[in-house]
Amino acid sequence: MRLHEWEGKGLFREAGIAVPRGEVAQGSEEAVCIAGELGGAVVVKAQVLAGGRGHAGGICKAGTPKEAGEVAAQLLHTPIKGCFPEGVLVEERLEIARELYLGLAVDGVEGRPAVVVSGEGGVDIEAVAARRPGAVRRAHLDPLAGMDRALAAELTAGLGAPGAAEVLCCLYEVFAENEALIAEINPLALLPDGRLVALDAVVEIDDAALFRLPRWQGRAKKAAGLGMTFVELEGEIGLVCSGAGLGMATMDLIAERARPANFLETGGGITRELMAQAMRLVLGRPGLKGVLINIYGGINPIHEGALGVAEVMAEGVEVPVVAKALGNHQEETWAILEKAGVEVVRESETEKAVAALLARVGKEG
Amino acid sequence: MGILVDGATRVCVQGITGRAGRMQTQYMLEAGTRIVSGVTPGKGGEVVEGVRVFNTLAEAQSAAPADASVLFVPPAVAEAAATQALEAGIRLVVLITEGVPVHSALRLRARALAAGARLLGPTTPGIINPGRCKIGIMPARFYTPGPVGLISRSGTLSYEIGAQLSAVGLGQSTVVGMGADPAVGTGMAELLKLFALDPQTEAVVLVGEVGGAQEEAAARVAQTMDKPVVAYIAGHSVPPGVRMGHAGAIVQGGSGSAAEKLRVLEQAGVCVARQPGQVAGLVREALKGGS
Numbered sequence: 001m002r003l004h005e006w007e008g009k010g011l012f013r014e015a016g017i018a019v020p021r022g023e024v025a026q027g028s029e030e031a032v033c034i035a036g037e038l039g040g041a042v043v044v045k046a047q048v049l050a051g052g053r054g055h056a057g058g059i060c061k062a063g064t065p066k067e068a069g070e071v072a073a074q075l076l077h078t079p080i081k082g083c084f085p086e087g088v089l090v091e092e093r094l095e096i097a098r099e100l101y102l103g104l105a106v107d108g109v110e111g112r113p114a115v116v117v118s119g120e121g122g123v124d125i126e127a128v129a130a131r132r133p134g135a136v137r138r139a140h141l142d143p144l145a146g147m148d149r150a151l152a153a154e155l156t157a158g159l160g161a162p163g164a165a166e167v168l169c170c171l172y173e174v175f176a177e178n179e180a181l182i183a184e185i186n187p188l189a190l191l192p193d194g195r196l197v198a199l200d201a202v203v204e205i206d207d208a209a210l211f212r213l214p215r216w217q218g219r220a221k222k223a224a225g226l227g228m229t230f231v232e233l234e235g236e237i238g239l240v241c242s243g244a245g246l247g248m249a250t251m252d253l254i255a256e257r258a259r260p261a262n263f264l265e266t267g268g269g270i271t272r273e274l275m276a277q278a279m280r281l282v283l284g285r286p287g288l289k290g291v292l293i294n295i296y297g298g299i300n301p302i303h304e305g306a307l308g309v310a311e312v313m314a315e316g317v318e319v320p321v322v323a324k325a326l327g328n329h330q331e332e333t334w335a336i337l338e339k340a341g342v343e344v345v346r347e348s349e350t351e352k353a354v355a356a357l358l359a360r361v362g363k364e365g
Numbered sequence: 366m367g368i369l370v371d372g373a374t375r376v377c378v379q380g381i382t383g384r385a386g387r388m389q390t391q392y393m394l395e396a397g398t399r400i401v402s403g404v405t406p407g408k409g410g411e412v413v414e415g416v417r418v419f420n421t422l423a424e425a426q427s428a429a430p431a432d433a434s435v436l437f438v439p440p441a442v443a444e445a446a447a448t449q450a451l452e453a454g455i456r457l458v459v460l461i462t463e464g465v466p467v468h469s470a471l472r473l474r475a476r477a478l479a480a481g482a483r484l485l486g487p488t489t490p491g492i493i494n495p496g497r498c499k500i501g502i503m504p505a506r507f508y509t510p511g512p513v514g515l516i517s518r519s520g521t522l523s524y525e526i527g528a529q530l531s532a533v534g535l536g537q538s539t540v541v542g543m544g545a546d547p548a549v550g551t552g553m554a555e556l557l558k559l560f561a562l563d564p565q566t567e568a569v570v571l572v573g574e575v576g577g578a579q580e581e582a583a584a585r586v587a588q589t590m591d592k593p594v595v596a597y598i599a600g601h602s603v604p605p606g607v608r609m610g611h612a613g614a615i616v617q618g619g620s621g622s623a624a625e626k627l628r629v630l631e632q633a634g635v636c637v638a639r640q641p642g643q644v645a646g647l648v649r650e651a652l653k654g655g656s
Contacts, residue, residue: 143471181467206467212441243521245517245518254602326528348529349641349642
């Protein structure tokens, strides 16, 4: 779960990292008030989670409270990558000497937290790393030991900003305590008086850790029912798969000749109810031309799931449904599905199941 | 041979009295796995499928020592249970549980490395050395013994490709699910190195997917290997920024895309399959070419 900038800055402030004075406004009048209280020039920033906000025009300067109100109204009504802002952050405008970068992220290949530090902040750090590898320093942390003050000092030594080691230690605190996948300050502004201020905050929290992060539980979106993953897409072929990798592979094969209407991954908790709910979710799509079920009985009792499919089939399904179901209890599963009017493909190739369904909907290869 | 497990591996099932634990214990026993103990706190003294249940790993280890443990426990207790296994001297911890926090996985990996042990998962289907030992949830019927090593980020896709290899007479030395989370106990490159050293393994199949950089790291290992490596990557049609079920499967910016992974793998001399159904054929060709 990605946090909004203002939420991330709240965490920074609590951890002892300086952030610009400012507040979130939900309307233009509120923005005028906040700008008035701040006094002087402000920055108005759309609170959207989409990346590339700056390039998309989501950050504007304003010289007076009145102007801040106008800019806020405009930002609040402009979607960025399809998303309307959830408020605007109105902040004091600071004079900046230099922009730095500090980031922490989970490095999946190393299996350790990675620290990234650069004297060139304010831009895409990966682009900096690609252009000038020497300008970006990386190191890995022992997840059992955490951030080491000596390491923080060493990593930030070349930045010419004496307070940066302390900021890095505070950032690690935010990363560890909130079980973040990413905690990034880009840019970290060095002011002419030597102070360091976080001008932006990117914090993404691990959804799997929400059960022990009470602070963020209310913010989390409701789980999609019984533990499955459902993503709506633009096509006309419905999909029910067990396993994300198999689901993506099936989607790829459908996409060669038709368009998937959705991605649906059941997870490892298939029951009769879950499969019935999955089928209804997929069948609810207008313009649907067919449904492919591709499931394996490993941890999942697919013979129980088949009863859920049969239940929905009995309610009357107007599009062809093809299933490939293999593994534990496969014979029992086939019998239930065939009796319910589902075409069963018994081979192990998903390609054959996709071909069988596309033949039924008139998209033969 | 094969990697990490064989017919002599003694296994403890943690969370053996739960629904999944019980059912999978039965399937593992049917596949010939030597299960020597089970653990569920508070259920010591019970017997599940003929296996004695203990309250703690330490008790189980003193009564009937195991080399490996497999966990069917809820996410909230997974870190504690896996840590207990490592502290009790277990050499291979197979963490089946889905939804384990990433920071827990990072700590578990560090603890396993410090103990000289291995962690597979979280979110792994487990590991099978066909005919000798199955530690996990994969249906044994899909696998036969043979010369092909298989490493997969996806569970069910490894069943599909395993079954297709078996169908054309290409048995497997070991099939390992590495888990699909952003951080896992043992990565694709590390597993590939083990297969490179295994005398039974003549070719290795990598089943990857969008997101992360596991395949890129494995490509660097493949480049140094004499054995042929075949790869398939799922998720060509996944839109950037959308997470497709696996926590680790997300394309961010240009990195982690299926096309980029295929490019890096091909550059490293890996044969890449465009469809899962092409993998077995490519392995057969690669093995012919090598002999």
